[in-house]
Structure formats: C-alpha cells, structure tokens
Amino acid sequence: MNSFQTLGKLGEGAYSIVHKAKRLIDGEMYALKKVKLANLSDKEKQNALNEVRILASIKNQYVISYKEAFFDEGENCLG
Numbered sequence: 001m002n003s004f005q006t007l008g009k010l011g012e013g014a015y016s017i018v019h020k021a022k023r024l025i026d027g028e029m030y031a032l033k034k035v036k037l038a039n040l041s042d043k044e045k046q047n048a049l050n051e052v053r054i055l056a057s058i059k060n061q062y063v064i065s066y067k068e069a070f071f072d073e074g075e076n077c078l079g
Contacts, residue, residue, distance in 0.1 A: 035078040
C-alpha cells in the first residue's frame with residue numbers, strides 16, 4: 001500500500017472499506033478497496049478472492065476498469 005496515498009473514505013461494508021487514493025507512480029486517482037482478512041472465515045476469504053477474479057475479468061466500455069490486486073502483510077488485508 002506504500003505506492004498509494006489515501007485521501008479519504010468513499011464507503012464501507014461489513015468486511016471492507018473503499019478509499020479514494022492517489023497512486024504515487026502516475027498521480028492517477030483510484031478507488032482502493034481494502035478487505036481486512038483477520039476476522040474472515042476461510043469461506044469469506046475465498047469469496048474475496050473470487051470477487052477479485054470476477055472484477056479482473058470484466059471488460060466493458062461502461063464499467064471502470066479493474067487495475068490490480070495485492071496483499072498487504074503489514075495490515076493483513078487484500079487491496
């Protein structure tokens with residue numbers, strides 16, 4: 001997560017928080033979803049990974065494109 005500067009919270013769900021973030025490499029703005037893995041069951045962790053796969057597979061002119069996913073060991077979260 002060191003390559004992003006979070007600028008504020010956009011929304012929150014039961015297992016995750018979405019932040020407005022600026023990627024330091026290119027200065028572009030992104031929605032950065034952080035899924036906290038510490039309190040999730042194995043099934044919930046699998047669902048989070050499936051969501052990443054589905055989002056990565058969507059290619060449509062009317063949907064903002066998915067960029068990347070990563071695991072942050074320091075925060076124990078999927079980003």
